Amino acid sequence: MIQNPILRGFNPDPSIVRVGDDYYIATSTFEWYPGVQIHHSRDLVNWRLLARPLTRASQLNMLGAPDSCGVWAPCLTYADGLFWLIYTDVKRYGRTSTGGATGSASLRDFHNYLVTSPTIEGPWSDPVYLNSSGFDPSLFHDDDGRKYLLNQLWDHRPGGNRFAGIVLQEYSVAERRLVGRRENIFQGTPHALTEAPHLYKRNGWYYLLTAEGGTGWNHGVTMARSQNLHGPYELHPDQTILTARNRPDAQLQRAGHADLVETQDGGTYMVYLCGRPLRNRGTCTLGRETAIQPMEWGADGWLRTRDGKRTPELQAVAPGLPEHRFEAEPAREDFDTPQLPIAFQWLRTPMPEELFSLTARPGHLRLYGRESIGSQFRQALVARRQQSHWYSAATVVDFEPEHYQQQAGLVCYYNGAKFHYLYITHDEAIGRHLRVMSSLPNHVQTDAFTAPVPLPANGRVELRVEVDEERLYFGYRLEGGQWQWLPQQFDASILSDEANAPGQPNFTGAFVGVACQDMSGSALHADFDYFEYRERAYCADPTA
Known part of the structure; x- marks a missing residue:
């Protein structure tokens, strides 16, 4: 069995990739240096912290960044013999932690970058600047070799939806920049606060995974799909496919911001962030952590939890892989x-x-x-x-x-x-x-x-x-x-x-x-x- 959370303590916004028999998860580090944590497993049960790729000033300099800014929501993928890591460097997000204003509460500065490496332990390249239109960027590698950047779109205008949808734009490897027209492919659901996009292709369908409801108690994972990359995307019949929303008995709360990985035998696992509240105070001192559980594709082509309850699991069934333990961290x-x-x-x-x-x-x-x-x-x-x-x-x-x-x-x-x-x-x-x-x-x-x-x-x-x-x-x-x-x-x-x-x-x-x-x-x-x-x-x- 898998005991959740698999990445304990502050390890939010997980992005998972499998390369051969190795699994890697990247998580956010915000103002802590070096940037991005990469964790390694071979059985999805036992994990170790392996590396932090953003180690030098050319990749990341957060001097002056307010609390809880810095590196948000990395996306880790593998294609063409390279690891691709996308991340946001947030320079301003509303108010300071001491309550003082950092300027307009509606204006934000989100800078999105790409670094690559032939090996997971690096060294990683200097960054390619992508855009600053929003946060939670991810890179989708289509099966025709073309690549697309997705990110949440921020709208600072008064009276509108700050979380203005998920935008898609092609990335040119040769030109090292975004090309073509930016398209808003998904504007979310009434749960609002649509973010954390990841795109997958399966059986001729494009599946878009997002997080909605905010990263607190109302967080959840939403899915939509289309047979055309550019949409329109139809919503999952259950809308939210995993959440602890309105379930105060769940031991893993705040579940959302997910990513999918396929195991060697074709099974699908979902990683997602979660929180474990203190029993007496209800606050999550351990921050947002990372959990994982198996999912199932139904006859209708939609993804669901194995029991259909859409609830995060404290204990989850592990894949049938050889156990692979790591040396315990010294006390x-x-x-x-x-x-x-x-x-x-x-x-x-x-x-x-x-x-x-x-x-x-x-x-x-x-x-x-x-x-x-x-x-x-x-x-x-x-x-x-x-x-x-x-x-x-x-x-x-x-x-x-x-x-x-x-x-x-x-x-x-x-x-x-x-x-x-x-x-x-x-x-x-x-x-x-x-x-x-x-x-x-x-x-x-x-x-x-x-x-x-x-x-x-x-x-x-x-x-x-x-x-x-x-x-x-x-x-x-x-x-x-x-x-x-x-x-x-x-x-x-x-x-x-x-x-x-x-x-x-x-x-x-x-x-x-x-x-x-x-x-x-x-x-x-x-x-x-x-x-x-x-x-x-x-x-x-x-x-x-």
């Missing part, structure tokens, strides 16, 4: 190699050497103090996804600040407006000390601080966080000492898409990692000797 990283472990990412910049080093002090991750936490430019924050509702994370930091503008520590982070940060700093009255800063959404006073905890003037400090669904606890200990727990219980449920003010984009998920700031501009560094992340079962008192 502890000691930073003993010159490369950052693949589980970790940073924010926005294609110049990581400005933020951190793994060679300046071998065996340590050195962060150089840069801009304030939440900065949209150079923020020295390195983190990994939260992938379970119950986990422990710990690190040890060597950091001797000289004043209050210098900070370093352990952070549970969603974006610049939602985080809990356990950090070491210094001031003239207390000296070196420890405290927590929380940035809380939906509050007039967005920043909250705990009372300072005095520390010795020097020496390493271990930092730890325990998370049980919405409960979050911080602890620390000095070398040779016992763990000391801060008395506060922090609210982990704010680290979610749903915990936000109206109009703010929130499309990522919770991370846990390390950070360092030096707002004086002196770039004082902090050295982290290890980082440990362990998932566990529910615990009534994780500090015991």
Whole structure:
């Protein structure tokens, strides 16, 4: 059996392709660098994170990008001996995460690009610019060799439908650009918010798969078909072929934004994004994740779930493929190699050497103090996804600040407006000390601080966080000492898409990692000797 979700933690907008016996899924990364996550499987049950293809400034530079902008909805295909990766780099989407305006709430900047590679691990080419008319681009390879770009069309005009349909335009490989007339081939259904197009050809029919209802609780997968590429497209008799809409009992919610793959024996599987809400708060701190399940083609030529209920499955039947397990991800990283472990990412910049080093002090991750936490430019924050509702994370930091503008520590982070940060700093009255800063959404006073905890003037400090669904606890200990727990219980449920003010984009998920700031501009560094992340079962008192 397949246990869903197969890609746990923030891994939305899946695009799947099979090449021989290998399956690959690309997912969105938004403002986290490098761009796009590519995952690999040979049995659709066991998956590993394999690569991130957008690794250099010529492919992706997100400096200044607002929270939840950056890389949206990649599309991964294979044809003509090449992997083709389409992605959107979003530069503006309405309001900032802190509630301030970024300009007109109706105007958006979506730039769509294409990169290619003969191998999945790259290197990938410099990008070809395609258009900026909307987001969720995908590339369709027709059986006559011609290629077509599809994307959602954005309409900023007042009083209309912002999600103005799915447009199709031919792509010329020889000219490396779009050619011919752009056509609107599908304007959606009353569910609205039509996006995420993927096109397939089967038995002489063109099948168009889209997402509708928005990427929250009303999300769903819609299908239409035509015997002519350019339409008109008739709607599936069930309209929505998979959704958790109006099904609060479903353990996988927010299901939508899907893609299809054919197995070696001709079976069809659908990947789609989903969310697992906290039981007590109903928010999805793990972000939008990726699930998969088998589908069936009916005698009428339409695709449906196997049981006909159109519901996402927590457990799904696996194809009859040989089991292929991968080595388990290590719980502890000691930073003993010159490369950052693949589980970790940073924010926005294609110049990581400005933020951190793994060679300046071998065996340590050195962060150089840069801009304030939440900065949209150079923020020295390195983190990994939260992938379970119950986990422990710990690190040890060597950091001797000289004043209050210098900070370093352990952070549970969603974006610049939602985080809990356990950090070491210094001031003239207390000296070196420890405290927590929380940035809380939906509050007039967005920043909250705990009372300072005095520390010795020097020496390493271990930092730890325990998370049980919405409960979050911080602890620390000095070398040779016992763990000391801060008395506060922090609210982990704010680290979610749903915990936000109206109009703010929130499309990522919770991370846990390390950070360092030096707002004086002196770039004082902090050295982290290890980082440990362990998932566990529910615990009534994780500090015991």
